[in-house]
Amino acid sequence: MKTTIQEQDGNMVAILEGKLDTGAAAEAEKAMNPLYDVEGKDIILDCTALDYISSAGLRIFLGILQHTQEKGQHVYIRGINDTVRAVFTITGFSNIFEFI
Amino acid sequence: MxxxxxxxxxxxxxxxxxxxxxxxxxxxxxxxxxxxxxxxxxxxxxxxxxxxxxxxxxxxxxxxxxxxxxxxxxxxxxxxxxxxxxxxxxxxxxxxxxxxxxxxxxxxxxxxxxxxxxxxxxxxxxxxxxxxxxxxxxxxxxxxxxxxxxxxxxxxxxxxxxxxxVKIPDVYMRQFNRLAGMMELIDDEFSRLRTVLTDYRRQTLMLVKNGKLDDVPLSRDSFRNYLDLQPFDRLNRRIAAVNQAEIWPVSVMSYLPVLESLGMETLGDVQRLIDDNSDDAHQLALSQLAITDLDLLSSNTALQYLCIVHVLKHGGGREGLKTLFDHINGESDANAMLADMMMEQAKSLPFMLQGGHNI
Structure with missing residues (x-):
């Protein structure tokens, strides 16, 4: 699992690669910590190269969403594959996030 | 100075x-x-x-x-x-x-x-x-x-x-008077409207509490009151029990337009959605979640599966599910994939076989 944070077009983007499963969650959460400090920018979670997400990964996403919404900013999920989208759907979270 | x-x-x-x-x-x-x-x-x-x-x-x-x-x-x-x-x-x-x-x-x-x-x-x-x-x-x-x-x-x-x-000519004073009267009328009407709406909310709440759900039109207010009864909690807990999952609270109000799109007009219709479909919704959720280790569910999960089962039982098929997901998630081509996934999962379940809905 690899996580890269970078600024793109005025947004903060977290590029996630590999499997965000229980084993990788702690490290991924640490890598995404800077997103909690983002002010005045929207956040994009780029899942183009994300193969799988577990409940632990969903918790990280939801934590970022909750924190960001309180500041009046948006969290967008970009480029998820069918497997990851299915996880969002069967857990009932598909209408909580904004997918682009 | x-x-x-x-x-x-x-x-x-x-x-x-x-x-x-x-x-x-x-x-x-x-x-x-x-x-x-x-x-x-x-x-x-x-x-x-x-x-x-x-x-x-x-x-x-x-x-x-x-x-x-x-x-x-x-x-x-x-x-x-x-x-x-x-x-x-x-x-x-x-x-x-x-x-x-x-x-x-x-x-x-x-x-x-x-x-x-x-x-x-x-x-x-x-x-x-x-x-x-x-x-x-x-x-x-x-x-x-x-x-x-x-x-x-x-x-x-x-x-x-x-x-x-400067003394204002009568013609302009008359215009002032007309506007003043109109403003006073508007103020009174706003107050009256608020009283009427408060009464309506109170009556709706009483009907919900007394279980007379067929008499309560589905609306933002009535649905919110209905949610106070936690009507989806039991099914959410049954589904969560599959993987000992945590239920993450989210607003269920976003499903109001989804329910309206399914033709629900009263809270009685919503209650029937639950009463008639809970077991089948549980079966469908079980068939999907049991093969995963997902132990986190949104509090929308029960209602989502109820809606899916409702569509399938009413012969909506793949197109119906695609439309449902368009209402839930917003229109997207990806919703066709989700519809296919649900159809595939549901096709062997008893309610589909008995009703011949997978044809």
Missing amino acids: DNQVKLDAHGEMLLQQFRRLRPKLEPLAQEAYDLLRHALREQGIYVTAIEQRVKTEKSLTGKLELKGAKYKSIDDITDLVGLRVITFYTDEVDKVAAIAKRLFDIDWQESVDKRKLHDLNAFGYNSLHYICRLRTGGPRFELQMRTALQHVWSTIEHDTGYKGD
Whole structure:
């Protein structure tokens, strides 16, 4: 699992690669910590190269969403594959996030 | 101070009294403001604004120039400190007044309910003014209470300067009168509408509590009241038990348009959605979740599966599911994939086989 944070077009983007499963969650959460400090920018979670997400990964996403919404900013999920989208759907979270 | 204004000796004397009094006025304004704001909040009265101000020397000088002789001492001028409460509705003006009576000593000789001053030919649309004093003593101050529309009127009235020296022709006065009447009518209608809606909400709540759900049209208010009964909790817990999952609370209100799109018109329809489909929704969720280690579910999960089962049982098939996901997630080509996934999962379940819905 690899996580890269970078600024793109005025947004903060977290590029996630590999499997965000229980084993990788702690490290991924640490890598995404800077997103909690983002002010005045929207956040994009780029899942183009994300193969799988577990409940632990969903918790990280939801934590970022909750924190960001309180500041009046948006969290967008970009480029998820069918497997990851299915996880969002069967857990009932598909209408909580904004997918682009 | 405006240099062009020349006060007579009496006016100058009053101005000197004001300058000596002024250090006491700011704390007075703040204390009265704090008392009022706290009391309104305590009583659950939400207003559009509470304002306080101490009269400026320039403003006072202007007043003294015009009618200084009317006042024996500065204590006779009652609006050196002014507070204003702007409410949403007319009946709230009286509530604020009742609170003011409890908080302050009211000088009834000086207080004016301008709302009652209108005679047949009078023009105007004004507010309730109380002259008050803190219970601990000190100078008097003016408290204006008015609705937002009254405030708008007052501001426009001031801007047009109709009370100025020039006599306004009758034709324009008539226009003022017509507008004033209209504003008063609108204010009353807003209050009336609020009362009607409050009654409606109360009745709806009673019907929901009494279980007369078929009599309650599906709406934002009624659905919110219905959710207080936690109608989806039991199914959520059954589904969560599959993987010992945590249920993450999210707003279920976003499903209201989804339910409407499925033709639900009353809370009775929603209750039937639950009663008729819970076991099948549980089966469908079980078939998907049991093969995963997902132990986190949104509190929308039960309702989502209920809707899916409803669509399938009503012969909606793949297209129906695609449309459902378009309503849930917003339109997207990806929803076709989700529809296929659900069809695949559901096709071997008893409710599909018995109903022949997978054909």
